[in-house]
Amino acid sequence: MQKILVANRGEIALRIMRTINRMGIKTVAIYSEADRHSPHVLFADEAVCVGAAPSSQSYLNGDLIIDLAKKLKVDGIHPGYGFLSENAAFSKKVEDAGITFIGPGHEAMRIMGSKLAAKECVKKYNIPMVPGIDKAIDNIAVAKKIAAEIGYPVLIKASAGGGGKGMRIAAKEAELEEQIERATSEAQSSFGDGSVFIEKYVASPRHIEIQVLADNYGNTVHLFERECSIQRRHQKVVEESPSSVLTPELRNKMGEAAVMVAKSCNYRSTGTVEFLLDEDLNFYFLEMNTRLQVEHPVTEMITGIDLVEEQIKIARGEKLRFKQNDITINGHALELRVYAEDPLNDFLPSTGTLNKYQQPTGEGIRVDDGYTEGMAIPVYYDPMIAKLITHGNNRTEAIQKMKLAIVGYRIEGVQTTLPFGTFVMEHEAFLSGRFDTQFVQKYYSPEKLLAQQKNKAALAAMIALKYWLQKQNEVKAAEPLSTNWTLRSH
Template sequence: MPEIKKILVANRGEISLRIMRSAKEMGIKTVAVFSEADRFSPHVRFADEAVCIGPPPSSSSYLLGEKIIEEAKNLGADAIHPGYGFLSENASFAQKVQDAGLIFIGPSPFSIEVMGDKLSAKQAVKDFGVPLVPGTDEPITSIPEAKKIALEIGYPILIKASAGGGGKGMRIVESEEDFEEQMQRAVSEAQSAFGNGSVFIEKFITSPKHIEIQILGDQHGNLVYLFERECSIQRRHQKVVEEAPSATLTPEIREAMGKAAVGVAKACDYYGAGTVEFIVDNQLNFYFLEMNTRLQVEHPVTEMITGKDLVKEQILIASGKPLSFGQDDLQINGHAIEIRVYAENPKNNFLPDIGKLSTYIRPQGPGVRVDDAFEKGMDIPIYYDPMIAKLITFAESREKAIARMIRAIDEYQITGIETTLSFCRFVLQHEEFISGKFDTKFVETFFEPKKLNIKLTQEETSITAALGVMIFEKSRKNHQENKEKKLAAANSNWNKRKH
């Protein structure tokens, strides 16, 4: 396979910039694509070359696969890295990249297609000893038959869209009386969101944890797992706080989950970076949920505890290189936590909040990493996901990583918009999180917007008041000095004109 000398990154924002940084360290040139809304984005300036691919809506820019391939060829790129989101899990796009004589930095179109449908994924892995949640492995075609299976499984059950993600086309059914209505809603929502109304049913795990395993595979049949990430703190079925390793897994369960994840990868002849997601019950029984055939948003926490650059590994694998390490070479060092800083208002049901970044100052110091692509004065576009940044902290223990994250949150200064920083601080200080007992229902069980209205102690109030007086006095003094300087300058000019 030819050497990769130039990569077009078919994405935007922080992930685009993050990929380019690794490529630059490898001596590889980069090409940025951007919509008209992202013309002044840092990832555009960082790249060696950049090309505008259309108006702001993603359907008119970042989702134009054929145009992106055309620009890659025009600019002499050898490969395309899709990042995550947009075209990253589009098997047709991956195939078109290969057909154009370019390298797709990701898995094969076959792997993406098999794992992109939850039902085909379940069918593929069932012969590899991977634990599955009790339920159907075929689309529901008969309501009476589905009701019968639901009774055998036992309520509550979960109706899920086969092609779904992000909680769309997903319905919890508590009793047989609600089954038909919820089924109709799930099918309708799945059809609307994904153009595919196929649904299936599973036993609903009542107190689940969401734990995923990072895997890497080369094109020579070598596969390893890079341990787990705990991703149970979610809102609207989307992750907000992630950490590695999990505070609850034993070494034995960790190894069993890792081997199961490798089994999933073998089931679809996987190569590249991928993530196998599991649902874990309160007895630490784990079940296969799905596989994400791309880089994950939360990949930095795995990089921190393993010392491996996952983007560099993706590029090396795509170049045809064998993995330079085996399973026995990997070990967990320390603890890492990531929070997603969204332009959302946690006091108003996490609704997106757009506007201009009037203040934007990143936290710094030992063990602090910020993956972002925004600067002071930039607008948060309405067209894309409202994530501003990923804030990651690393320390030798979980306790120290938490303390470091709280310090970093307090140091992060963002004004002009509402963000999820205060919510993340609330999570990190909550006993349920500190104990590691939390599950995916943390937000609905423990969070209320009013809890973010933190009251200051009497000492803190006194200090704040004193600081206010000092700031006022300094401002007043500066104003008076400026006034005197202007008066003196005016008198001087008057005297010069006079003479």
């Protein structure tokens, strides 16, 4: 490959381009009118505007992106995550245009893009799944019968869903019909597919995902797990690797299951298999994400493997350069998603201009971002400013580095999730490893965050006062010393 177009924006576009550049390959950026001066545009060898600010008129215009790629004689298109990254139709159009799609084949994307189709694909491999049905609900009477058999509470989920959209919980039969209607409506508006299904609601689960890599020659490996249980609105905020609760035996078992999921659909490229882990450490297959994940840096930090580089190598026909036994865990890594959101106001988006923007630095600290000081946060896209990643020899060290990195991250002009990150890093449930996907509901509130901040401010004031008093004692006027010298007038 001589030239790759990155069909994305912001931090992920810039992160991908850095690897492409290091590999000696030319880069092409696309941008909307709102992103004209973004760092990913300035970094690329070539850049072209694809339309107005709304993503439907720019980053989601697949046909235009392919036409531009052909005109610019692009060899490959990397979709990043979000936007067109899991669009099987776009992947096929890219391939039909004679351009390499840097990701899995469109058929694997189609299968794994539907939770129902994915369940059907993997069930013959005896991979554990949450009790439920593997077909769409189209009759409320049937739904009530199935829910009664499964046992309440039940979870209604969109087949084409993601990011917590199209998900509703019914605690009893009286709530079922209304929650199905709500999930169906949200799924239809969000994904253009109103299909929903029912499964047992697993209370207090952990969200564990396994990173896989597969080439075109049948070689598939896993790169261990990521713990993604700290979430708000079913979306991840803090991730880490490895998980604090997996034993080596369970890690191997889940890794092998993830590899089988990938093989079931002839997968190639990077991918992530997601599982629920209950309080008894039983795991259940959830879905497979057929793209690079937001939290991929924590896997890179503990394995030393550049996942974007591996994607590109696989796409251009290279075999995996390592086997399962070659991959080992080195230390511990954490990631905090730094969103322009207000944790004191239900994590609602916070718009504005980055009046001050200063990254933290230091050994074991990594920042993947797509903003510079003075830039405005657009209202049209996901409000993530950056990903803050730390790596240490162990979990305690990684947590300490994260706390220091948060203090060193200076952002003014918008509210961010940095204070929430500190709240998590200092909470006993997180420090002990005894937490689940209900962490926010169980332990967090704006009042608790404010109390933590006030305590810190009071402590800082006490330390400052003590320091001042010490200095006052040090600079007291010295006592006059006796001397044999006398003043003489001349």
